[in-house]
Amino acid sequence: xxxxxxxxxxxxxxxxxxxxxxxxxxxxxxxxxxxxxxxxxxxxxxxxxxxxxxxxxxxxxxxxxxxxxxxxxxxxxxxxxxxxxxxxxxxxxxxxxxxxxxxxxxxxxxxxxxxxxxxxxxxxxxxxxxxxxxxxxxxxxxxxx
Amino acid sequence: xxxxxxxxxxxxxxxxxxxxxxxxxxxxxxxxxxxxxxxxxxxxxxxxxxxxxxxxxxxxxxxxxxxxxxxxxxxxxxxxxxxxxxxxxxxxxxxxxxxxxxxxxxxxxxx
Numbered sequence: 735x736x737x738x739x740x741x742x743x744x745x746x747x748x749x750x751x752x753x754x755x756x757x758x759x760x761x762x763x764x765x766x767x768x769x770x771x772x773x774x775x776x777x778x779x780x781x782x783x784x785x786x787x788x789x790x791x792x793x794x795x796x797x798x799x800x801x802x803x804x805x806x807x808x809x810x811x812x813x814x815x816x817x818x819x820x821x822x823x824x825x826x827x828x829x830x831x832x833x834x835x836x837x838x839x840x841x842x843x844x845x846x847x848x849x850x851x852x853x854x855x856x857x858x859x860x861x862x863x864x865x866x867x868x869x870x871x872x873x874x875x876x877x878x879x
Numbered sequence: 880x881x882x883x884x885x886x887x888x889x890x891x892x893x894x895x896x897x898x899x900x901x902x903x904x905x906x907x908x909x910x911x912x913x914x915x916x917x918x919x920x921x922x923x924x925x926x927x928x929x930x931x932x933x934x935x936x937x938x939x940x941x942x943x944x945x946x947x948x949x950x951x952x953x954x955x956x957x958x959x960x961x962x963x964x965x966x967x968x969x970x971x972x973x974x975x976x977x978x979x980x981x982x983x984x985x986x987x988x989x990x
Contacts, residue, residue, distance in 0.1 A: 738963055741959055741962070748959075749956070861955075864962070868962055871966045875966075
């Protein structure tokens with residue numbers, strides 16, 4: 735249905751940004767985690783967004799060729815940051831190595847906060863897009879009243 | 880203007896009216912069997928539309944239920960479903976208003 739397509743697209747962006755927010759929250763929560771199941775400090779994670787065709791491409795092709803060009807956003811994976819862990823000198827720490835250094839997660843709290851702001855704003859923008867689409871539909875229903 | 884020209888003009892108009900009448904009759908004859916044979920009359924379209932609106936309402940309802948009972952924490956999906964249900968319902972109400980208006984217009988027609 736044409737009227738709800740923009741809502742579906744914005745909805746996919748809302749989902750994607752929520753997942754991004756969750757990932758960033760996990761990063762912040764584990765900014766000082768030195769132990770993980772796979773061993774070593776926690777590694778920073780980030781989402782990877784990918785554009786996917788909105789609706790079935792075949793149907794779009796049959797109905798109108800313009801609709802086939804629109805795409806939703808989808809999270810295709812959560813990737814680990816390969817940056818080296820931060821080495822902090824703290825000989826009293828339980829996980830300090832022989833030289834007294836502790837491998838801390840490769841997370842900059844400041845960067846994560848900024849990313850969080852960006853995610854929040856992106857979410858807001860898409861929520862606004864949904865509302866605008868709704869306003870458009872309401873205005874359509876007011877035609878000829 | 881002489882009487883004869885007025886008379887011929889009136890005859891012309893009458894002929895045109897007859898033509899239109901026969902044309903509409905032809906169209907009605909063509910239209911009526913097509914609707915019954917195809918099985919997709921206006922009424923059925925309306926019914927399927929109503930069923931769709933009802934389905935959307937139900938979906939939004941169950942999603943709200945799941946959200947409030949903690950089965951689901953997908954807040955924005957629920958909001959989207961509710962918005963879609965609201966809009967489809969409004970569309971249905973508008974269609975009903977138009978149909979009723981048309982009906983009343985016909986009923987007001989002097990016979």
